[in-house]
Amino acid sequence: MTPNNSQFKGIYFDNAASAPVLPEVIEYFNSVCLTSFANQEALNGAAYALRKNLEEAEKELIRLLCGNCRDDVKVIWTDSGTSAINAALMHPFFSGVEIITTEAEHPATSAALKRASDHIRTVKLKDGLIDLEHLAEILNESVKLVAIHHVQSETGAVQDLSAVGKIIKEKAPGAIFMVDTVQSAGKLSLPWNDSGIDFAFASGHKVGAPGGGAAIYRDQVFNREKLSVVYQALRKEDHLLSRPTPMLALTLTEAIRLRCSCMKENLEKVITLNNYLRNWLESEFDGKVKITFSSDNASPYILHFLLPGYQGAVLVRMLSGAGIYVASGSACAAETGTPSRALLATGVPKQDVYAGMRVSFMPSNTIDEIDTFCNDLKNCLKNY
Numbered sequence: 099m100t101p102n103n104s105q106f107k108g109i110y111f112d113n114a115a116s117a118p119v120l121p122e123v124i125e126y127f128n129s130v131c132l133t134s135f136a137n138q139e140a141l142n143g144a145a146y147a148l149r150k151n152l153e154e155a156e157k158e159l160i161r162l163l164c165g166n167c168r169d170d171v172k173v174i175w176t177d178s179g180t181s182a183i184n185a186a187l188m189h190p191f192f193s194g195v196e197i198i199t200t201e202a203e204h205p206a207t208s209a210a211l212k213r214a215s216d217h218i219r220t221v222k223l224k225d226g227l228i229d230l231e232h233l234a235e236i237l238n239e240s241v242k243l244v245a246i247h248h249v250q251s252e253t254g255a256v257q258d259l260s261a262v263g264k265i266i267k268e269k270a271p272g273a274i275f276m277v278d279t280v281q282s283a284g285k286l287s288l289p290w291n292d293s294g295i296d297f298a299f300a301s302g303h304k305v306g307a308p309g310g311g312a313a314i315y316r317d318q319v320f321n322r323e324k325l326s327v328v329y330q331a332l333r334k335e336d337h338l339l340s341r342p343t344p345m346l347a348l349t350l351t352e353a354i355r356l357r358c359s360c361m362k363e364n365l366e367k368v369i370t371l372n373n374y375l376r377n378w379l380e381s382e383f384d385g386k387v388k389i390t391f392s393s394d395n396a397s398p399y400i401l402h403f404l405l406p407g408y409q410g411a412v413l414v415r416m417l418s419g420a421g422i423y424v425a426s427g428s429a430c431a432a433e434t435g436t437p438s439r440a441l442l443a444t445g446v447p448k449q450d451v452y453a454g455m456r457v458s459f460m461p462s463n464t465i466d467e468i469d470t471f472c473n474d475l476k477n478c479l480k481n482y
Contacts, residue, residue: 108421109467113304114251114281114400114458115425120306126352127308130345138344139334148344155351162351162358163283163298163314164290170318172326175310175342179280179301180206182313185339186276186297187214189328195242198273200228201443204251207278208439211245221246226255226391226444228262237269244273248288249281252440252456253390254400256286263293280304284357285364285399302350305357306460310343310350360461367461369398375457375468379403382472390444390454399460404446404453408482413455416478422471425456 110118119127136144138152156173164171176182183206192214199211201220211218219236222229228246237244244266249256259277266275276297279288283300290298302310317324333339357364372393379387388404396402405413410426417424437451446454457471 108423109470111422111424111457111459111463111467111471113460113463114254114456116303117306117460118462119308120353120356122356123307123349123353127345127349130348134344134348136344137341139341152344152347155348159300159312159351159354160314162354163279163288163300166291170316172315172317174313174315174329174339175347176312177309177340177343177346178303178311179299180311182299182301182311183207183278184210185329185332186299186313186315187211188332188338189325191274192243196240197243197245198233198236198241198270199245200247202226202250202253202255202440203245203247204278204280207245207247215243223443223445225395226250226253227395228257230258230261230265233262234265234269237265237273239270239272241270241273243276244270245276245278247278247281249279249286249397249400250440251281251400252438252454253402253444254281254396254456254458255391255444256282256395256397259293259295260289263289263295267294281397281399284354285361286397287361300350300354302346302353305350305353307349307353308346310346312347312350364461365398368459368463369393371459371463371465371468372398372401374465375401375472378468378472382476388450390441390446399458401457401459403455403457404450405455405479406450406453408479409452410454411452412482413475413478416482417471417474420474420478422474424471425458426452426454 134148136148138145138148159173160171174182174185176185187210194215196217197211197215198219198221200223202223221236222232246257248259263275266273274296275294277295279298280301281304284305288298297313297315300312302308315325317326376389379389390402390404414424414426441451441454
């Protein structure tokens with residue numbers, strides 16, 4: 099079936115939910131679809147060649163995100179970031195263990211943690227950032243997993259992973275450090291070694307690939323059986339993990355490679371866009387708009403702000419009518435009717451929780467697009 103529109107029309111600022119596929123990635127994806135369709139678990143030569151390609155892609159992804167190709171770092175290929183987080187937490191080790199997390203995690207992470215264990219405690223946030231003093235207080239040797247985000251998907255808040263990792267090493271040296279890096283992989287540098295991360299994640303939807311996900315982990319973090327062996331059993335014996343789609347895994351790696359190859363240039367572009375919109379919001383509304391995080395504590399790829407007295411979801415629909423696509427929060431929690439746990443945990447007053455708006459950028463966005471957004475936002479507020 100041919101789509102109704104052969105080319106996307108409008109201004110797209112919802113890249114944190116799902117980014118447009120890069121033209122170079124489309125070309126690459128088309129090529130691997132024609133050559134990498136075999137079942138990599140079969141015994142024939144085509145399957146063997148495909149397994150070798152996936153092994154090389156695994157090494158490349160590890161090099162790009164972790165800065166090394168050590169043998170003790172492995173990858174679980176999945177179809178999305180959510181699937182990767184679920185796959186990681188299906189390991190029997192996590193069943194019933196004591197877990198430390200935050201109230202601001204992505205809904206997919208929170209749900210997976212609850213399925214794994216009933217013993218979950220939350221560390222306080224101070225102005226949306228992890229309260230390091232409180233973290234040090236609640237960590238002890240009984241904690242087996244610390245699961246937090248790097249970039250918060252709704253507000254863009256960036257956690258200091260190195261500081262968190264240092265405290266974990268001191269207070270709970272046996273704990274696994276799992277970090278949701280879905281919003282930062284390929285966009286921001288990951289302090290893999292400096293912070294002692296044991297699990298990181300990538301999603302093709304966030305970096306300009308048509309899909310694909312990956313969980314990257316240290317295979318030596320347990321004293322018991324290697325994780326790679328356990329995950330193979332989950333796949334081939336228990337059939338709880340599906341066979342990864344080779345062309346998605348290969349294309350995810352290519353998209354990450356392209357993003358990492360021009361990370362500095364991309365950052366400069368989105369910082370310019372982010373600051374431009376910040377300056378307009380501050381000057382146009384004279385303090386009546388509340389920008390949730392300063393540029394020092396937020397990813398430049400995400401700008402979240404509050405418009406007290408207005409419903410963010412209503413404004414999103416009004417802007418959509420003008421061909422401008424933004425978000426009022428995390429897409430996975432949209433239309434739930436419940437207030438954002440992330441905003442409440444950040445300290446946003448209850449009366450303002452529904453007034454949020456998230457504008458998320460990619461380097462392909464332009465200043466002209468922001469100007470159009472600004473003019474249309476003013477019109478929406480006038481006609482609200």
